[in-house]
Amino acid sequence: MEDEAGSDGWIEVAVEADLPERRAIRAQVEGMDVFLFRTADRIFAIDNRCTHQQGPLHRGVVKADIPQPTVTCPVHGSMFWMTDGRVVRGPASRPQPVYDVRVTEGIVEVRPR
Numbered sequence: 001m002e003d004e005a006g007s008d009g010w011i012e013v014a015v016e017a018d019l020p021e022r023r024a025i026r027a028q029v030e031g032m033d034v035f036l037f038r039t040a041d042r043i044f045a046i047d048n049r050c051t052h053q054q055g056p057l058h059r060g061v062v063k064a065d066i067p068q069p070t071v072t073c074p075v076h077g078s079m080f081w082m083t084d085g086r087v088v089r090g091p092a093s094r095p096q097p098v099y100d101v102r103v104t105e106g107i108v109e110v111r112p113r
């Protein structure tokens with residue numbers, strides 16, 4: 001798989017067919033560590049390393065069936081919205097960086113928002 005950022009900033013992170021539904025995975029590409037979570041109609045992508053102390057969010061609990069889907073860090077329990085990375089519950093005080101996501105010919109691409 002190509003792993004170079006195109007001139008428009010999109011970076012290939014996964015093959016869509018390999019992306020499980022409703023189970024978080026991480027994609028490590030170009031020094032990025034991206035949390036990916038797919039629902040029936042959407043793919044969320046945020047930084048995988050918690051802004052508090054770098055906890056691995058892909059090992060955290062995801063609640064996807066609520067108006068604002070959340071992920072909870074497995075280390076100290078910070079909770080973030082998966083839509084925009086905002087902190088719902090600390091100890092984290094900084095939001096998670098979020099990526100825009102698109103699928104092009106079966107390839108999942110992200111771009112820092």
Ligand code: FES
Binds near residue numbers: 051055
């Ligand atoms: S590392 Fe995530 S809450 Fe502390």
